[in-house]
Amino acid sequence: MSIYADTLELQTNNDYKGITMEMDIWAIWSTNRIPSAIMGLTGMISIWIAARFASVMMEKGANLLGQITVTVFGLCVLLMNAVSMLMAQTNWNNTAKAFAALRDSGTEISPLAAEFIEKYGVNDPSLTNTPVFLVLLISVLVLLIGTVWLQPKK
Structure with missing residues (x-):
């Protein structure tokens, strides 16, 4: 029997399909984290730009x-950072x-995928799920408002 024939035999096995589907889900998740990281970096840079604009405009004595x-x-x-x-x-x-849909279809999933479901499948996306990020956004808001509107009179 050739290696190719062994591969064809494995592909007809239901367990192999479940493993492949789980690996596909992991691959998609991993790939989708790249744009999230880029958006996070872009967000930090845009926060710096906004703070810099506020600082420079107030140093120059901006009007209303x-x-x-x-x-x-x-x-x-x-708002862009929150989104x-x-x-x-x-x-x-x-x-x-x-992962939950794969499990519910009768396919056995790995313990790691089951733990992933328990940890991340419970809550819908919300800023309260990440309190550190929420505090960051609030502190940036206070910083910008303070820089623009609460400048001491010269």
Whole structure:
């Protein structure tokens, strides 16, 4: 029997299909983490840009329109970061749902996939799932508002 024939025989085995499907889910999850990391890095850079804009505009003595513009920009940056975080959480949540669907179809899943379901399949994406990130967003909001609107009079 050739190696190719052995491979064909394995592909007809239900256990092998379950392992392949689980590995596919892991691969998709892993691949989807790349854009999440890029969005996270982009978010941190955009927060720095917003804080820098606020600082420079206030040093130059921005008028009311400038203050409003920088505030709106900063709020958009914070909203973009919140959406990015929710999208990253959605990847984890959908992966847990995919593992649960695979398990519910009668396919045996690995203990790691079962633990993944228990840990990440419980909650829908929410900023309260990641309190550190929520504190970061609130502190950036306070920093931007404080820089733009609470400057001491010269």
